[in-house]
Amino acid sequence: MPAGMTLGLLRAWGSNGVRSRAVHLAATQAQQKPAEHNAENEEGSQGGDDTEYLQRAMASSLKHDDYFRVAELFTLRRLFEARVHLGHKSTCRNRLMKPYLFGSRLGQDIIDLDRTAKLLRTALSFTAHVTFRKGCVLFVTSSRQHGHMVELAAKACGQYAYTRPWQEGLLTNAEVQLNAEGSLSLPNLLVFFGILNNVFEPHIALREAVQLCIPVVGIVDTNSDPSLVTYPVPANDDSHSSISLFCDLLCQAANRGKARHQQLQAVFGSQAQPSTS
Numbered sequence: 001m002p003a004g005m006t007l008g009l010l011r012a013w014g015s016n017g018v019r020s021r022a023v024h025l026a027a028t029q030a031q032q033k034p035a036e037h038n039a040e041n042e043e044g045s046q047g048g049d050d051t052e053y054l055q056r057a058m059a060s061s062l063k064h065d066d067y068f069r070v071a072e073l074f075t076l077r078r079l080f081e082a083r084v085h086l087g088h089k090s091t092c093r094n095r096l097m098k099p100y101l102f103g104s105r106l107g108q109d110i111i112d113l114d115r116t117a118k119l120l121r122t123a124l125s126f127t128a129h130v131t132f133r134k135g136c137v138l139f140v141t142s143s144r145q146h147g148h149m150v151e152l153a154a155k156a157c158g159q160y161a162y163t164r165p166w167q168e169g170l171l172t173n174a175e176v177q178l179n180a181e182g183s184l185s186l187p188n189l190l191v192f193f194g195i196l197n198n199v200f201e202p203h204i205a206l207r208e209a210v211q212l213c214i215p216v217v218g219i220v221d222t223n224s225d226p227s228l229v230t231y232p233v234p235a236n237d238d239s240h241s242s243i244s245l246f247c248d249l250l251c252q253a254a255n256r257g258k259a260r261h262q263q264l265q266a267v268f269g270s271q272a273q274p275s276t277s
Helices: 003-012 016-031 035-060 076-081 095-100 113-132 144-156 204-211 240-271
Strands: 086-089 101-105 108-111 137-140 160-162 189-192 216-220 231-234
Touching: 076 113, 076 240, 095 101, 095 113, 108 113, 113 137, 113 189, 113 216, 113 231, 113 240, 137 144, 144 160, 144 240, 189 204, 204 216, 216 240
Parallel strands: 137 160, 137 189, 189 216, 216 231
Antiparallel strands: 086 108, 101 108
């Protein structure tokens, strides 16, 4: 007899004798419950515990500064050897990049690698968190010499790349531009390997991402405006060695987030479905 029905009977029956017989009957039925019913309750309780543990694990990932340990992916020496610190001529400097500069030598700006390393760790950690929650990352570049490298990096981490000239409205008017009949999902994160286009103006995709409140990770050189980027990384965006390094680091960060998600999915099954919102 269900507990609610037993309680109703106890309230309705005023006789002490009837009340005693009702209590005895309820206790007898509780002892004679099938073993299958107890197993179902234990399984449901275990499933609830798994769900609660998963939610705690997802919430705890945001409490750590480096949950995916991306700081171990690079060193200052590796950034220096990749020529990340070399900026443009001082005459081409954007005034908003001054806080990220170490100084100037022979008319060429030198980027402070300590600031770059700190901001790079933040950008890599955010990228890993996006893929950890099954988010979509879009790698973007307008450089022809780096296009193939960026595409390979996106493919290596199971994400997407756009290396062609950007068509205006590709994000803000995506349903019309892509002839989408049903629902259309936009990227959860845009990664720019240089935020200027070929005529040294802010990339069109960057402006559209700002309009749609899509977070942006961007490699920002000394002639760029870092205020347009959610997670700016002051660095050289021209040399092959620098872009190759960032492709490798971002690819590893994205793979670490996916690997952690797969671990949770293996433990909790289909319940490990983190939300991207």
